[in-house]
Amino acid sequence: MNVSWHPQKVSHLQRQQFNGHRPVLLWYTGLSGSGKSTLANAVDALLFEQNCHTYLLDGDNIRHGLNGDLTFSDIDRVENIRRIGEVSKLFIDAGLIISTAFISPFSSDRKMVRSQLPEGQFIEVFVDTPLHVCEARDPKGLYKKARKGEIKNFTGIDSLYEPPENPEIHIKTGEPGFETIEVCAQHIVTLLLNMGIVSAK
């Protein structure tokens, strides 16, 4: 077998042309209960309908799999985001629109991921739901536990959430124009069309 023969590798550009859209990372960030995962899934479904090749990373498929060995310590939280960023880079290289839905409270972590991608491929989506709204929803009862001290370092209670300063997309949930998940999701897809990332079907 002649190993000096070089088979043509499939290039990033070929994968992108095949898929018919630009590969990007939609990085959803926001408090627990802000609606990140729900919104990311809704956008994902709309993009899929538009024939985009997409995938979503969230707690469901990351925490018990790739990052199942990590705790919630500060050092492991950084590693958690680092790995999510690295996996996202692989999906982008494969030509997909990859979405991630994690609280990702620290600016420095989000900037680290942004800095590793070419200009324009990291799209920060700030799911801006006020703390009192998230806490009133408390879908998993986590805020209640955090207030009782049963959970430590809970974002918004005894750990900081650093809001994005200049997110590419800012969803002010509940405010005029952002009343429902459907409206918010359609708003994001329209922005992606306007940015030239996806094309109308």
Next chain:
Amino acid sequence: MNVSWHPQKVSHLQRQQFNGHRPVLLWYTGLSGSGKSTLANAVDALLFEQNCHTYLLDGDNIRHGLNGDLTFSDIDRVENIRRIGEVSKLFIDAGLIISTAFISPFSSDRKMVRSQLPEGQFIEVFVDTPLHVCEARDPKGLYKKARKGEIKNFTGIDSLYEPPENPEIHIKTGEPGFETIEVCAQHIVTLLLNMGIVSAK
């Protein structure tokens, strides 16, 4: 924003139907210099020509990225394979044909990855090149260094390679029917067609 509204998540089946082929993991294993990565790239290019959605994980995109924090210690080698398996699962869930090209010398590690996937989705490709051939090629000069003791725990020299017992695909490089990379790659694609994983274009 009504978070109790459940947007339709894109299902694994929908992604698979959209792509038009079954998602599988092609797990290439073999000695350093066996031609794993070259062969995996050649197969990937052929599958891409057949309109398959594919991606390849190898040292180039894994060792300096996701697994850049790992050493070559025994415990880190296990973690290396674990993460590659977990990332492969995500790509399969996304509907792609994902290939991995790593020595992966230990049966137990390969079995761990196999056990985490549904029956039929883990396809072990044994790139069976004899040690003396790999060592004569020595494309990166690693065997020479290992023989001098400059590299420790080098597979085939002072660390074991456990050949697969029942690989789905067995490529006996250099033997009749497996003379060139092109022939080997075409052989694998034909097997995937026969297995009903991909369809003729």
